[in-house]
Amino acid sequence: MSQSTQLYRRLLNYVRPYKKAFVAALFCMIIAGTLEPAMAKLLQLMIDEGFTANASAKVFWYPAAIVGVYFMRGVLSFLTDYAMAWVANKVLLDLRNEMFAKLIRQPTPFFDNRPAGLLMSKVAYDVQGVLDASTNAVNTLIGDAIKVIALFGFLLYLNWQLTLIAFVLVPPVALAVRAFSGRLRRMTRGSQESMGLINHVLEEAIGAHKLVKVFGGQVYESSRFLRATQQLRGFNMKGTVAAAAQGPIVQTLAAIGIGSIIAAALWQGQKGGLTVGEFNAFIVAIAQLVPAMKRLTDVNAPLQRGLASAESVFELIDADTESDTGTRELGQARGDVRFEQVRFRYPGAARDALDGIDLAIRPGEMVALVGQSGSGKTTIANLLPRFYPVSGGRILLDDIPVEDVRLESLRANIALVSQEVVLFNDSVANNIAYGAMSGATRAEIEAAAKAANAYEFIMQMPNGFDTEIGERGTKLSGGQRQRLAIARALLKNAPLLILDEATSALDTESERAVQAALDALMSGRTTLVIAHRLSTIERADRIVVMDRGHIAETGTHAELLARDGLYANLWRMQFRQDDDTNGAT
Incomplete structure (x- = not known):
């Protein structure tokens, strides 16, 4: 034929x-x-x-x-x-x-x-x-x-x-x-x-x-x-x-x-x-x-x-859809995450983006990932929701390999707030109550907005929560977009939270408002924070310093400064940059 x-x-x-x-x-x-x-x-x-x-x-x-x-x-x-x-x-x-x-x-x-x-x-x-x-x-x-x-x-x-x-x-x-x-x-x-x-x-x-x-x-x-x-x-x-x-x-x-x-x-x-x-x-x-x-x-x-x-x-x-080999339902996760000898290489890359990562995150703990660009921070965050399959090793959530958990069940336990906020050309309410949360009541949406310090500026908009925000939220400022993303994560109420440089592109005033919203969001959740601005993660329970796909250092902010290693060098470099910027202004 x-x-x-x-x-x-x-x-x-x-x-x-x-x-x-x-x-x-x-x-x-x-x-x-x-x-x-x-x-x-x-x-x-x-x-x-x-x-x-x-x-x-x-x-x-x-x-x-x-x-x-x-x-x-x-x-x-x-x-x-x-x-x-x-x-x-x-x-x-x-x-x-x-x-x-x-x-x-x-x-x-x-x-x-x-x-x-x-x-x-x-x-x-x-x-x-x-x-x-x-x-x-x-x-x-x-x-x-x-x-x-x-x-x-x-x-x-x-x-x-x-x-x-x-x-x-x-x-x-x-x-x-x-x-x-x-x-x-x-x-x-x-x-x-x-x-x-x-x-x-x-x-x-x-x-x-x-x-x-x-x-x-x-x-x-x-x-x-x-x-x-x-x-x-x-x-x-x-x-x-x-x-x-x-x-x-x-x-x-x-x-x-x-x-x-x-x-x-x-x-x-x-x-x-x-x-x-x-x-x-x-x-x-x-x-x-x-x-x-x-x-x-x-x-x-x-x-x-x-x-x-x-x-x-x-x-x-005919293209193959996302593979879902998982068969187990997770329910409400405790938030116990472990990376065991995890390796990953992007297709066509010359070397592994991650090579033998061992990392344990306890329920409710805030762990920050820092390091130079290309060190593997974002890759770790992408592997947890199974955006990519690991090349070696395994990732466990509540002692269950994530490959054994159905994708829908796994991702229902994860909320994401990133630097580049994704908003849709829809109303404020529909952007907060997006996807599986579309059945949320107006009271629940407003409560999430208040917790995210977004309620006040939303009510100042022409139609309040029913205001159309334009393509990718072009009618909003950077800080306002971030707070809507945080409100969306709050409404989801997931036990695992990934923050990918959520405040790095904001001015000081917006950063304060967003940071206050993030504090409310992180409370009681297992949180993985990716940050370039080290000042935002000083209060992290643990800071993991990444270097070329490996974990170079681990400790609190004070411990790492006292160790005077890679993290201390990064801190001093950023401190000098901030001084130079303040001096120039």
Whole structure:
């Protein structure tokens, strides 16, 4: 079975739930197709019977019959188009929803290796192209195929000798269509990849528009966008050449055949073997046949584009979702965390990001991870919720290996507050009561906001908790965004808390408000803090100093300063930087 056939059969599976509407459309196509020869036959009877001296009055019914045939074709065409469009949009809806559902269940490495613009292009554009293969092309393939069969049948009935000449066209037309199919598919794949690249460049340029302006990156970004659009243009033009060349070649072959048929018909007419009405009917049928055949040959281009889009769509649908080998339900965890000889290496990396980490965190303990960039702090935080699988060793939560716990149960016990707060273009209330917490009452949401020192500024907003905060919370300050994230973590009330540099990008006043909210959040929870600003973790129960994937030192703030090791050096460096900054101001 060819790849195209497999793709088509799979696409038709999405049509199956709407088979009643699809069958109704096919029925209308069949009836409309069988009406095609009626026009030629009525014209033959009208000419042969009406243009004689003794013509009867019934010939005046032929024009009325022709009008009736056209009316019926119009009604059937409307019903066909409506039913097929209904099916097409249902298929589009199902595919997009399935793609999105699959996308949000992909593991974290999946997103690390693919630009967001490419994934957006698949869901937004590639799936639209599938309609050309699943429904729109079917409309042409079946509808015009029925017309061609009906008209060929009529031509055989009318004059089989002339019709045999038309059959000579079929092999060369088929060869021409096949020759262009592969190139059209390849060019479409290239166009889809280029569109993904364009989306990627657009997303980066829009998201970083302030940085682009400040650092004068307009020319650079324009050149990136130009390269991407030129690449897309190249693929589109090559595809256009293939699609445009196919039509004239097929039409030239058809013209040769039609010319041969007309010459043979004239020869038969001179011999008395063909009446004027039959000749006109034959020419009318041929005139109806040629456009139908042309549409059948032209459908190859959108069909190949559609099949290429289907390949892209099914690549995402078939991607493996996040592996969940866990079978145990955790319930409410105590918060006892242990890392035992944990190793981890990112795909394609030259060395381990973590190498033999042994770390125990007691329930309710606040442990801070510090170290230079690339030392492995964030990697440790990413392994606990199983964003990545460990390369070696194991992580235990309440003496249970995290791999044995169902992902949903594991992550239900973890709350996360990071430096780059993720907020949605929704109301304040919906951003606090997000996901599994969407059933929270307004009183519970307000209580979380008060505990996070966010209630006052929320109530000053135009619609309070119902205020829309804009994309990524652009209508809020950095400190306000952080406090909403803390309110969300408070509402979740998880026993494990991960703070990833939650105050590093804030001014002093905002940091005080956020730190007070964090103190409320950390109370009674096992907390893992990643921090660059060492002043924020002085009160940690334990500080773990990371260095190139290893634990270099462990102790309290005072103990580590007294040891005068790596932590003390980091502290002195930051202290000097703060003095220099204060002196400069």
